Amino acid sequence: FxxxxxxxxxxxxxxxxxxxxxxxxxxxxxxxxxxxxxxxxxxxxxxxxxxxxxxxxxxxxxxxxxxxxVMSVSKPFIFALICDLIGPTGARERLGVNATGYPFNSLTGIERSQNGRTNPMVNAGAIATTSLAPGDSMDDKWTFISEGLSRFAGRGLAVNEDVYASASETNFRNRSIAWMLASRDSIYCDPAEAVDLYTCQCALNxxxxxxxxxxxxxxxxxxxxxxxxxxxxxxxxxxxxxxxxxxxxxxxxxxxxxxxxxxxxxxxxxxxxxxxxxxxxxxxxxxxxxxxxxxxxxxxxxxxxxxxxxxxxxxxxxxx
Amino acid sequence: FxxxxxxxxxxxxxxxxxxxxxxxxxxxxxxxxxxxxxxxxxxxxxxxxxxxxxxxxxxxxxxxxxxxxVMSVSKPFIFALICDLIGPTGARERLGVNATGYPFNSLTGIERSQNGRTNPMVNAGAIATTSLAPGDSMDDKWTFISEGLSRFAGRGLAVNEDVYASASETNFRNRSIAWMLASRDSIYCDPAEAVDLYTCQCALNxxxxxxxxxxxxxxxxxxxxxxxxxxxxxxxxxxxxxxxxxxxxxxxxxxxxxxxxxxxxxxxxxxxxxxxxxxxxxxxxxxxxxxxxxxxxxxxxxxxxxxxxxxxxxxxxxxx
Amino acid sequence: FxxxxxxxxxxxxxxxxxxxxxxxxxxxxxxxxxxxxxxxxxxxxxxxxxxxxxxxxxxxxxxxxxxxxVMSVSKPFIFALICDLIGPTGARERLGVNATGYPFNSLTGIERSQNGRTNPMVNAGAIATTSLAPGDSMDDKWTFISEGLSRFAGRGLAVNEDVYASASETNFRNRSIAWMLASRDSIYCDPAEAVDLYTCQCALNxxxxxxxxxxxxxxxxxxxxxxxxxxxxxxxxxxxxxxxxxxxxxxxxxxxxxxxxxxxxxxxxxxxxxxxxxxxxxxxxxxxxxxxxxxxxxxxxxxxxxxxxxxxxxxxxxxx
Amino acid sequence: FxxxxxxxxxxxxxxxxxxxxxxxxxxxxxxxxxxxxxxxxxxxxxxxxxxxxxxxxxxxxxxxxxxxxVMSVSKPFIFALICDLIGPTGARERLGVNATGYPFNSLTGIERSQNGRTNPMVNAGAIATTSLAPGDSMDDKWTFISEGLSRFAGRGLAVNEDVYASASETNFRNRSIAWMLASRDSIYCDPAEAVDLYTCQCALNxxxxxxxxxxxxxxxxxxxxxxxxxxxxxxxxxxxxxxxxxxxxxxxxxxxxxxxxxxxxxxxxxxxxxxxxxxxxxxxxxxxxxxxxxxxxxxxxxxxxxxxxxxxxxxxxxxx
Missing domain, CATH: 3.40.710.10 (DD-peptidase/beta-lactamase superfamily)
Incomplete structure (x- = not known):
């Protein structure tokens, strides 16, 4: 078929x-x-x-x-890993799949959404996707993310430390997004940890x-x-x-x-x-x-x- | 290819x-x-x-x-006729092709747009599409529309007069859309005529x-x-x-x-x-x-x- | 007191x-x-x-x-006349009294409003106010408006015909507003007549x-x-x-x-x-x-x- | 006068x-x-x-x-203290004074604002106001705030520890607001500290x-x-x-x-x-x-x- x-x-x-x-x-x-x-x-x-x-x-x-x-190009691949793990129905319920009509880093898109869900391709939905990475610790979650993306690439991917460092110091908007998601029950681990994992994921080379x-x-x-x-x-x-x-x-x-x-x-x-x-x-x-x-x-x-x-x-x- | x-x-x-x-x-x-x-x-x-x-x-x-x-199912076919006539570049410039993030009959979607363009699948873009029908008179324009849609169907389509009559009496929102488009130079014939043609097009059986x-x-x-x-x-x-x-x-x-x-x-x-x-x-x-x-x-x-x-x-x- | x-x-x-x-x-x-x-x-x-x-x-x-x-300076005085006529409760119910947060000619402000009401100082609320002018005919309504404003001024006010003519030809946005109000049951006479009365009111010298x-x-x-x-x-x-x-x-x-x-x-x-x-x-x-x-x-x-x-x-x- | x-x-x-x-x-x-x-x-x-x-x-x-x-009733008094300190021009430049048209905890109001400024009476502007409290340490800033409000009341005000504890655990939306302000250069101390000071200020009895x-x-x-x-x-x-x-x-x-x-x-x-x-x-x-x-x-x-x-x-x- x-x-x-x-x-x-x-x-x-x-x-x-x-x-x-x-x-x-x-x-x-x-x-x-x-x-x-x-x-x-x-x-x-x-x-x-x-x-x-x-x-x-x-x-x-x-x-x-x-x-x-890799920056935002990581988004579809992380979504694939999470969707594969929790199924397409659960993924849609937790993340949303429609266009927001707003820029990638918009808070309005979250605020206008009936339930805080957006789309895994914009930052809000992408951070929420990353927050679904399984694991009891940050290390476990990061292993899921980095090994999952590496399997897509067929080789081990490593973090660009310069980009990670810069991004960690200035990702104010993503922190705002994560706390907004938290206020709407649309993020699935500690918001600060989700932002850190997401920042690291985007810094993969x-x-x-x-x-x-x-x-x-x-x-x-x-x-x-x-x-x-x-x-x-x-x-x-x-x-x-x-x-x-x-x-x-x-x-x-x-x-x-x-x-x-x-x-x-x-x-x-x-x-x-x-x-x-x-x-x-x-x-x-x-x-x-x-x-x-x-x-x-x-x-x-x-x-x-x-x-x-x-x-x-x-x-x-x-x-x- | x-x-x-x-x-x-x-x-x-x-x-x-x-x-x-x-x-x-x-x-x-x-x-x-x-x-x-x-x-x-x-x-x-x-x-x-x-x-x-x-x-x-x-x-x-x-x-x-x-x-x-036919109602809104007419939208893609009218777009096809107009796009075929004026070309994809001209169609995009005059109508827009991105998602608005707003409901089908939204005025906000037009107001937020940098240039008043939306998408031919929502009412604003669809009315603007219809307004591009060629012809010196309403009759000529209507002939273009009805004959074009009939060619897609492979037979002559006729207007559902009941639906047309009801819609003509209550299409306030579409009139609002048409005048808004006019205020943003995004409609291409007389706004009242565009709404009438659009109403009639949607009433085709x-x-x-x-x-x-x-x-x-x-x-x-x-x-x-x-x-x-x-x-x-x-x-x-x-x-x-x-x-x-x-x-x-x-x-x-x-x-x-x-x-x-x-x-x-x-x-x-x-x-x-x-x-x-x-x-x-x-x-x-x-x-x-x-x-x-x-x-x-x-x-x-x-x-x-x-x-x-x-x-x-x-x-x-x-x-x- | x-x-x-x-x-x-x-x-x-x-x-x-x-x-x-x-x-x-x-x-x-x-x-x-x-x-x-x-x-x-x-x-x-x-x-x-x-x-x-x-x-x-x-x-x-x-x-x-x-x-x-006079243009928009007419708005508070027309509101006063209508509020005096129908009372402050009725005026608030039909027109709204809160700030919209949007520009004077915004459609978004109307669309976001729960019931289509805005504020009598922005165009939407002002046109709705004018539409409440009593009278069985346009002439009667106009008499109410022009004589009411003239009583405020203490002398008979006359229309600036140049401004009225220009405005009548280009008031697309106000027509969009009026039809939008109509679609939300927030205008109280024929929308086209309301826009015409409002245009004329704003053109008073x-x-x-x-x-x-x-x-x-x-x-x-x-x-x-x-x-x-x-x-x-x-x-x-x-x-x-x-x-x-x-x-x-x-x-x-x-x-x-x-x-x-x-x-x-x-x-x-x-x-x-x-x-x-x-x-x-x-x-x-x-x-x-x-x-x-x-x-x-x-x-x-x-x-x-x-x-x-x-x-x-x-x-x-x-x-x- | x-x-x-x-x-x-x-x-x-x-x-x-x-x-x-x-x-x-x-x-x-x-x-x-x-x-x-x-x-x-x-x-x-x-x-x-x-x-x-x-x-x-x-x-x-x-x-x-x-x-x-006291909760939000603290807002005008903190604004008064800060406005008195930096002057009305500086206060307006840093905080904004117009109505946002959005709810008290809205992020959209910030996002729509040209420069991230809102109004000191909504949470965004109030947190920004609090962030202007002078002092080299959190203690100094808190002293400014609590003593200032106490001077308005004419007696020493104390924190309601229950409310402060509850609020600290659940103020996700305010954290989102603070980081959004940070991303728009509209907050004037560490965002997390600003939220904490603001939470404490609102918990004063x-x-x-x-x-x-x-x-x-x-x-x-x-x-x-x-x-x-x-x-x-x-x-x-x-x-x-x-x-x-x-x-x-x-x-x-x-x-x-x-x-x-x-x-x-x-x-x-x-x-x-x-x-x-x-x-x-x-x-x-x-x-x-x-x-x-x-x-x-x-x-x-x-x-x-x-x-x-x-x-x-x-x-x-x-x-x-």
Whole structure:
């Protein structure tokens, strides 16, 4: 009962990935995030692309192995781990799945919500998701989170200590969100601990290749196409991609879908992931962001490859 | 460059459509819309389902030919006609494509918007869409609208005069929306005329079969699979399905996607349409609505058939 | 059961009014309203001040007899007429009396309100107030409004036809407000007629002297201190001044009160009125407005005279 | 330059205070706050009224010396202390003075504000006010706060440890507010410390008599009429009463003003204070609250005495 279809032949995928890199590496719009000094210092010209097929083939170009802070791109993967653990009904009840219509860090979105639930792709829902990590201690919870994300990537991910330190000192808005959630019974461990775990999770280092493999895992019924490990159940992928479509690019998720037709998630570290169910994951790394906080080149690559690789979920042809 | 895959064998589709009908016809939750007397009077037990394949095969059961007011289900099809006419860039600039986070008839959503644009699936964006109908006179504009929707259905659609009369007398909120759009330069003909055209458009009668064929047209690169007429361009289907995914069920669009994984649109007349690109359109008619104003049985059928017919866009399997 | 106290001796009042004029006539900040061409064309240097004591003494300087469009300064006086007619309980039930926290022309303020009520000092509440004008025809209603306002001024007020014509062509936002009120059962005659009456009411010409007398009437238990006519009941003055304090300067009413300590109301025609219960009314006319749409010099004069004439309602002295 | 006028003769005041008590002690509407167990346990029938004249005369009846938690009634007095310290311009810049249109504990009100400022009468502005308490240590800051409030009361106020303990464990919303203020540079000491100081300040015990004297101090140019101490400057009283008028009863401040015509402030401990500049302060204590969280009998007494004692600031009489 699944969609069929696959990627074009490997040689064609390789050509298109290379073409995307050469076509967009000259685009010099946008600027690194200034939220944390450690993000501002990353060389802006770094640019890596990787496509991971569900058959395990990897197509990468440029700085695809360069590590950077995963930031918000961690959100869908943590959601997948928690949804897999407590089930899609419990996850929706505790976290919400609709668009808020408000920015990623909004308190109004929580306040307007009937029950304090938002969406796992915005900070409120993401912190609530992280607060559901099982474990009797912070260490246990962190092990769940870091090992879970590492299983998606197929290798052990480590924390970027610079980013973690900066973020810990300045995450006032996330603390406000966590206490607001607490006042509405929508956070599921100590709020200060939830913020700390979330800050740490966002500071994990990944590469474009990691993001591609992580995305490909969601495109492959929850099985990592490299390690062959079943990271989450097949149905969990459906639910994760649903919340990504709804809120992956926050209040411009509609624009993203209009342009690209695939689930995606971006982070202010310059990473972006998109998922083509049954086919592939795409990871891009390029630090300069647009005004909405999304990697400029990352979006261009995603749009180009969505069209050229035939990934767009919404396209049809009368001859097809 | 398109997704491949198709429906199960015809006999299996027929069985599943019949099973959906027998399974859900005993569900007696919800109540007819009380917005207009003409909607309240429709027999609640009416229940029709139709699947139209992109190959032109029709699978229908129950009251699939019974006519009812299309209401908001007209929105994606009018958007498709206008988007086809002025192009996706122009359509986005004039109408907006992101989720508003506010109810379908909200003025706040317009007021909060930077430029008065919303989404073609909520009333504000839908009235603005209708206001873009070409023509020097109301008659010309109406001809564009009614003939365009009729081309999607593959037959001439007629106005339900009762619904039109009731709606014309009580559409205060839509008039408020239209004048608000005017104050923000976001409506493109006389506001009172736009509301009248929109009211009339929503009062067109369709059947579940019509909705299935209309949806199948968007699933088939814009070609009506029965009449073989090219109603809109292939790429227009992508853009139309994108706005449906973002806002087709208003502020519960995330819930719909979480459950069903397909673009859909419902109306208070009891109709609901879902689209499976490359495969089929589904139309359901059952008047009783839930508290959010969506057909109870319509949603159950959509979820059942999305799973059993393998339509869900977000599912994948490690076995390929 | 009333506050006592009065103005300083007449000669001192005269001196202070003259001083206010000479002190602020060199202030050249702000700009005429650009909302209507007829407002933009008014010579910016016009500057009139008038204080009317409750004993009937008039202190005026500069262009205090020059006529200009009353615009929003009509709101408290129409409210007084309607409140006097239907009583304070009925007026509050139908119109609301709390601050909305939203701009004067906001639809969100109406949408957020539990029952569609706002405040008679913002457009929504003001249009609703006007819609309560008694009469079987537009002519009758208009007679009630124009004669009522004229009784406050103590002379017959006439419509500024230029302003009325401009406003009638461009009052889209007010039409949106009126239909929104209709959708929430918060307007009390035909919405289009209410907007027309309101537009006409705002286009009435007054002078700074008129405003002073109108204000003095509210300061004098509802008796016009010049004509000695009882325009409204004494208790109506209390209720009118209460809504002025709450919303007279829209979302900056708190700033006004912080600076001036008196009920006031401004209009984009450049007029401003303040009321000192038991003592006097103050009218100022100076077209250049600040970014919030309030007469720059008008506010300066009000603050200066509130202090120097001992009008501030919130001041006390341990020696007093 | 101040308003004149005074209270009726002492015997008449005494009669009216006694009449208010006997008239309203049979009103049994409302219910004790359930926010903290310590508030719920207070006997509901307790009922005290006190009027303190600016001449130092005290008129009290019932449980006017019974202590209860001051809660939000502390807000105007802390504002007065801080405004006196840093001046009205600095206070407005750092705290804001306009109505937010949102509930007392809203985060949306902060988020919508251009610069994170709200009003010292709602929790956000009140916590920000408290954060401006001078001192190098928590002890120093607390000394400033507790001694300042004690000077208003004319006696040393002590903390209700039960209320403080309950509140400290459950003040999640205030912590959210404090961190939100921090993210917008609108809090002026460590956010956690500000919340703790604020929680402690709200847990101070006062009596109806204390509130009357505290109010009378604001009515008497800042001089405590009993101790004759100058607690704050005369002009500080004006600014404090201005913010009380604007926000003292949160989003129903307009209703309060419509009914009573005086600055007031209520708390969920059942206390309410009103101020008549130049004349008197009124303190009432009665635990049962209405749905908005204001003492039912407190409001009735305030309205009755405002009228009968001739305190209403907005009333005038043509014969006056």
């Amino acid at each position: 699944i969609s069929t279809g696959g990627l074009p032949p490997a040689s064609r995928v390789g050509e298109l990935v290379a073409e995307a890199h050469s076509r967009f590496r000259t685009v010099e719009l946008g600027a690194n995030s200034t939220v944390y000094p450690a993000l501002t210092r990353v060389p802006s010209e770094l640019f890596g692309i990787c496509v991971a097929g569900t058959d395990g083939e990897i197509f990468s170009v440029g700085d695809a192995d360069r590590e950077f802070a 990944v590469s474009a290749r990691d993001l591609a493999v992580m995305g490909a895992t969601l495109a492959h019924g929850g099985v990592n196409p490299i390690t062959r490990e079943q990271v989450v159940r097949p149905e969990t992928c459906h639910y994760t991609l649903a919340v990504m479509l709804t809120g992956g690019l926050y209040e411009t998720s509609g624009d993203w879908l209009y342009e690209i037709g695939l689930p995606g998630k971006s982070g202010i570290g310059g990473g972006i992931v998109t998922v083509s169910p049954g086919k592939s994951g795409l990871g891009v790394f390029s630090p300069p962001l647009d005004d909405e906080g999304n990697s400029v080149r990352g979006q261009l690559v995603a749009q180009f490859l969505s069209q050229r690789l035939g990934l767009d979920l919404l396209v049809s042809s009368p001859s097809g | 398109i997704s491949t895959g198709g429906l199960p064998p015809a006999s299996r589709v027929g069985e599943l459509v019949a099973e959906a009908h027998s399974r859900f016809r005993t569900v007696e939750l919800g109540a007819n819309s009380t917005v207009y007397p003409a909607l309240t009077r429709v027999p609640s037990e009416l229940f029709g389902i139709c699947v139209a394949g992109t190959d032109g095969e029709i699978f229908s059961v129950g009251d699939a030919d019974r006519e009812f007011a 369709v059947s579940a079969r019509d909705l299935a064929v209309m949806g199948a047209t968007l699933a088939h690169g814009g070609v009506n699979p029965i009449t073989r007429e090219q109603v809109v361009r292939p790429e227009t289907c992508h853009y139309t399905l994108a706005v449906m995914l973002t806002g087709g069920l208003y502020e519960t669009s995330g819930d719909w996607l979480y459950e069903i994984g397909l673009p859909g649109k419902s109306g208070i007349g009891g109709g609901i349409v879902t689209v499976s690109p490359g495969k089929s359109g589904l139309g359901v008619f059952s008047p009783p609505l839930d508290d959010e104003g969506n057909s109870v049985r319509g949603q159950l059928v959509a979820q059942f058939l999305s799973q059993r017919l393998g339509l869900d866009l977000l599912v994948s399997s490690p076995s390929g | 009333i506050s006592t106290g009065g103005l300083p001796p007449a000669s001192r009042v005269g001196e202070l009014v003259a001083e206010a004029h000479s002190r602020f006539r060199t202030v050249e900040l702000g700009a005429n309203s650009t909302v209507y061409p007829a407002l933009t064309r008014v010579p910016s240097e016009l500057f009139g001040i008038c204080v009317a004591g409750t004993d009937g003494e008039i202190f005026s300087v500069g262009d205090a007899d020059r006529e200009f469009a 007054v002078s700074a002297r008129d405003l002073a007398v109108m204000g003095a009437t509210l300061a004098h238990g509802g008796v016009n201190p010049i004509t000695r006519e009882q325009v409204v009941r004494p208790e109506t003055c209390h209720y009118t001044l209460a809504v002025m304090l709450t919303g007279g300067l829209y979302e900056t009413s708190g700033d006004w009160l912080y600076e001036i300590g008196l009920p006031g109301k401004s209009g984009i025609g450049g007029g401003i009125v303040t009321v000192s219960p038991g003592k006097s009314g103050l009218g100022v006319f100076s077209p250049p407005l600040d970014d919030e749409g309030n007469s720059v010099r008008g506010q300066l004069v009000a603050q200066f005279l509130s202090q120097r004439l001992g009008l501030d309602l919130l001041v006390s002295s341990p020696s007093g | 101040i308003s004149t006028g005074g209270l009726p003769p002492a015997s008449r005041v005494g009669e009216l205070v006694a009449e208010a008590h006997s008239r309203f002690r049979t009103v049994e509407l409302g219910a004790n706050s359930t926010v903290y167990p310590a508030l719920t346990r207070v006997p509901s029938e307790l009922f005290g009224i006190c009027v303190a004249g600016t001449d130092g005369e005290i008129f009290s009846v019932g449980d006017a010396d019974r202590e209860f938690a 006062v009596s109806a008599r204390d509130l009357a004297v505290m109010g009378a101090t604001l009515a008497h140019g800042g001089v405590n009429p009993i101790t004759r101490e100058q607690v704050v400057r005369p002009e500080t009283c004006h600014y404090t009463l201005a913010v009380m008028l604007t926000g003292g009863l949160y989003e129903t401040s307009g209703d309060w003003l419509y009914e009573i015509g005086l600055p007031g402030k209520s708390g969920i401990g059942g206390g309410i204070v009103t101020v008549s500049p130049g004349k008197s302060g009124l303190g009432v204590f009665s635990p049962p609250l209405d749905d908005e969280g204001n003492s039912v009998r407190g409001q009735l007494v305030a309205q009755f005495l405002s009228q009968r004692l001739g305190l209403d600031l907005l009333v005038s009489s043509p014969s006056g």
